Amino acid sequence: MPRYLVDKISRKAVLLCALASFFILVLIVVFIFRDGMAGFIENGIGAFLFGTDWSLKRGEYGVGVMILGSISVTLGTIIIAAPLSITCAIFLAEIAPPEVREVVRPAIDLLVGIPSVVYGLMGMVWLVPLIRDHFGGGGYSLLAAIVVLTIMVLPTIISLSEDSLRSVPRHYKESALALGATDWQAIWRVLLPAARPGIVSAIILGMGRVIGESMACYMVIGNAFAFPSSVLDPSRTLTSNIVGQVEEAAYGSSHMHALFACGIVLLVFIFIFNSVSFTMGRREG
Amino acid sequence: MNISPRVTQRIAFGVMWGAVAIVLLLLLFIIGYILWRGFSSLSFDFVFGPTTEGGLRAPLVGTVYIVALTLLIVVPLGVGTAVWLSEYAPIKGRFAPFIRYTLDGLAGIPSIIFGLFGAAFFVYMMIGEQCILAGALTLACLSLPFMVGAAEEAIRSVPKSQKEAALALGATRWQVTWRVVLPAALPGIITGAILCTGTAIAETAPLLATSGFSAFTPHSPLDGCRTLALHLFYLATEAPCTGGVTHEDLVDKAMGVGVILILVIVILNLLMRFLSGRYIARMRGGK
Numbered sequence: 290m291p292r293y294l295v296d297k298i299s300r301k302a303v304l305l306c307a308l309a310s311f312f313i314l315v316l317i318v319v320f321i322f323r324d325g326m327a328g329f330i331e332n333g334i335g336a337f338l339f340g341t342d343w344s345l346k347r348g349e350y351g352v353g354v355m356i357l358g359s360i361s362v363t364l365g366t367i368i369i370a371a372p373l374s375i376t377c378a379i380f381l382a383e384i385a386p387p388e389v390r391e392v393v394r395p396a397i398d399l400l401v402g403i404p405s406v407v408y409g410l411m412g413m414v415w416l417v418p419l420i421r422d423h424f425g426g427g428g429y430s431l432l433a434a435i436v437v438l439t440i441m442v443l444p445t446i447i448s449l450s451e452d453s454l455r456s457v458p459r460h461y462k463e464s465a466l467a468l469g470a471t472d473w474q475a476i477w478r479v480l481l482p483a484a485r486p487g488i489v490s491a492i493i494l495g496m497g498r499v500i501g502e503s504m505a506c507y508m509v510i511g512n513a514f515a516f517p518s519s520v521l522d523p524s525r526t527l528t529s530n531i532v533g534q535v536e537e538a539a540y541g542s543s544h545m546h547a548l549f550a551c552g553i554v555l556l557v558f559i560f561i562f563n564s565v566s567f568t569m570g571r572r573e574g
Numbered sequence: 575m576n577i578s579p580r581v582t583q584r585i586a587f588g589v590m591w592g593a594v595a596i597v598l599l600l601l602l603f604i605i606g607y608i609l610w611r612g613f614s615s616l617s618f619d620f621v622f623g624p625t626t627e628g629g630l631r632a633p634l635v636g637t638v639y640i641v642a643l644t645l646l647i648v649v650p651l652g653v654g655t656a657v658w659l660s661e662y663a664p665i666k667g668r669f670a671p672f673i674r675y676t677l678d679g680l681a682g683i684p685s686i687i688f689g690l691f692g693a694a695f696f697v698y699m700m701i702g703e704q705c706i707l708a709g710a711l712t713l714a715c716l717s718l719p720f721m722v723g724a725a726e727e728a729i730r731s732v733p734k735s736q737k738e739a740a741l742a743l744g745a746t747r748w749q750v751t752w753r754v755v756l757p758a759a760l761p762g763i764i765t766g767a768i769l770c771t772g773t774a775i776a777e778t779a780p781l782l783a784t785s786g787f788s789a790f791t792p793h794s795p796l797d798g799c800r801t802l803a804l805h806l807f808y809l810a811t812e813a814p815c816t817g818g819v820t821h822e823d824l825v826d827k828a829m830g831v832g833v834i835l836i837l838v839i840v841i842l843n844l845l846m847r848f849l850s851g852r853y854i855a856r857m858r859g860g861k
Contacts, residue, residue: 296746303662306654310722311676313715320694321687376593384587385594393594395847396601402839403604404776404803407832410810411604414611414825440600447597473583494682501684503779508811528686528779535689535783540698552690556683563682 321552328550331543337550343514343530350547352554354516358431358524359558361517362510363500365435366442370499371492374443378450378488383476401444409508412437417509426521429511435520437509438499446495453487453570454480490570497562501555503528527555608836612829620830625789625805630831632791636706636799637775639792640785643710644717644774649767651714652721653756659722660729661751681719685779688716693783707795709785716780717770724769728762729755761849768849772842775835778803806831 329337332350340351381390412433421428457480465475481488511523512533525533531548538545577585623629655673663670692712693704701708732755740750756763778801786798787808800808809828 292746292749296748299748299751300662303654303658306651307658307663307673309651310655310673310680310718313718314676314679316695317680317683317687317691317715320691320699324690324694373593373596376590377597380590380594384590389594393598395843396598399840399843400597400601402772402776402843404778404806404835404839406778406803406807406810407608407835408604410806410825410828410832411608413810414829415607440604443597471579471583473586474579477586497682501686503684503686504807508807528684531686531690532779532782535693536787540693549690549694552687556687559682559684563679 318556321549321556324546324549325553326550328543328546328548329553331546332550337547338554341516343547345544348543350543350550352527352530352551354514355525355527355530355551356554357516358510359500359526359528359555361431361524362434362438362506362526363496365431365520366438366499367492367496369435370439370442370446370495373439374446374495375450375488377443377447378454379476379481381447382451382454383480384472397444397447400440405441405502405505406508408437408441409505412505412509420521424521426519427511427523429509429513429523430521431510431517431524432520433509434506434524434526437505438502441502441505442495442498445498446491449491449494450484450488453484453491456487457483486569490566493562493566493569497559497566500526500558500562501528503532507532527551527558605836608829608832611826612831612833615826615830616833620827621834624791628827630802630805630834632789633800633802633805633831635791636785637801639706639795639799640710640713640781640801641771641774643706643795644713645767645770647710647714648717648721648770649763652718652766652770653725653763655718655722656725656729657751657755660726661747661755677719677722680715683716685716685777686782688712688780689782689784691715692780697784701796703796704784704786704798705796706785706792706799709781709799709801710774710795712780712784713774713777716777717773720769720773721766724766725759725763728759728765731762732758765846765849768842768846772839775801775838775842776803778807802831802835806835 328350332340336349337351338356339353340349341353342349342351343354344350377393381393385393416433416436417428417430419428420426420430420433424432461479461483462475465479466472470478506526507529510526510529512525512529513523514525515522517524531551534544535548538548619629621630621634623631625632655677659670659673663673689712692708692715696708696711697704736754736758737750740754741747745753781801781804785800785804787800787804788798789800790797792799806828809824809831812824
């Protein structure tokens with residue numbers, strides 16, 4: 290084949306590859322909304338969003354409880370994970386000796402790679418009995434989910450906050466040091482405020498990860514359909530609800546439609562988190 | 575009471591060392607605990623025995639199938655996208671940033687949504703049944719942004735002078751890409767492929783309603799299968815169905831699967847570090 294022809298064909302081929310990601314995204318939105326909207330319409334939008342009944346027998350589906358469950362898990366996780374990971378990020382960006390960094394970085398990379406079902410299993414066999422014996426309740430609880438998800442989201446927030454700390458121009462800190470500030474004063478009063486938009490954006494992106502995590506959450510949260518009154522109560526999130534039922538629901542049934550509608554609610558949350566995170570991150574530049 | 579800045583600094587640094595120590599200890603504890611509890615349940619019969627008798631043969635074969643098919647789809651697609659983004663895309667214009675946004679968008683979508691999408695599109699619309707192919711297609715969609723990211727970074731770090739030298743010798747754009755850029759970017763592309771392998775091994779939510787949960791050893795991409803991670807999930811969460819098997823037995827087995835998964839992930843991570851290390855060395859040394 291003449292090489293100019295090959296050149297022309299390949300140009301088209303790589304363009305098609307690039308377009309694939311766009312088509313996949315469109316297809317995902319179309320197919321989730323097609324079945325999900327059916328779920329909204331069958332139940333009524335208000336009744337679905339705020340309904341507190343999820344009953345296959347009566348064919349009534351409402352996600353009020355799950356929305357609340359998802360929000361509590363996300364907030365609970367971020368309250369623990371954010372301070373811990375920002376502390377680690379400052380450490381890695383500013384004060385870690387190189388040899389310590391060489392150990393910590395790969396370790397954090399490894400945390401990302403461990404399958405979520407392994408975290409879930411760990412939660413089931415170690416954390417759940419621990420909570421049951423020391424704090425009371427059945428063990429399977431909001432608290433268990435929060436602890437497991439905290440560990441899972443740490444690497445995301447650490448890496449992104451570290452990036453934003455590193456992107457603060459060097460001379461900011463150097464000027465502070467030249468004025469006689471201690472290392473810590475320079476970090477606390479100059480570096481952190483300068484990196485704040487990036488760090489906040491990292492935290493919100495982390496919230497998106499938490500609300501979207503499904504398997505580990507399902508394995509430890511108990512998946513009980515009830516408003517939790519304390520962190521020791523079992524609960525149910527949008528994701529754990531889908532995980533628990535997607536295999537048994539028949540495709541095309543109103544049950545499956547309701548699960549897809551859960552997916553829409555989840556996508557809306559993700560969309561809000563990602564847009565906020567994106568605009569925050571942009572202000573930094 | 576005023577605390578001097580020096581003391582404040584001491585305290586703050588102490589807290590930071592503590593936080594990092596907590597994270598490291600957590601990692602060590604998780605890995606150590608799984609290895610400690612799971613190693614005892616590993617045996618030749620368990621790992622290679624038929625799954626209908628409690629072994630891991632079906633999930634092992636299933637994992638290999640899923641990973642191979644996923645890579646077969648995602649590597650060409652991802653490298654193609656990366657080539658377009660870094661070599662062909664018009665420098666000015668909104669199209670390339672737009673494709674980047676869609677990739678970022680894809681990367682942000684929760685894996686369970688990919689599972690629902692795969693069930694609706696690949697399983698019910700295109701193939702008609704839950705099978706390995708549907709699972710692999712779903713995983714390919716999910717891991718596409720990671721593949722593109724790794725490949726593009728590798729392609730962009732190929733020195734411009736190398737490309738220009740080839741162009742000056744009369745090579746077409748594609749000849750430059752195929753013979754100069756891609757070979758130089760190969761370690762980065764392999765790193766991306768390893769990243770996708772790790773994703774395909776670790777992810778379970780996208781496979782719940784797409785790959786089927788057959789406990790039989792698959793023979794073709796149109797058979798149902800379960801991966802190791804999915805098998806772990808079923809072992810840990812499903813009530814024992816046959817007499818004499820307790821939930822504890824199943825959890826012990828799940829721990830055994832956890833050991834295998836962790837070992838594989840550790841090996842993949844080491845491989846990636848080795849590759850990127852060599853890659854950096856080669857870029858620095860020019861050879």
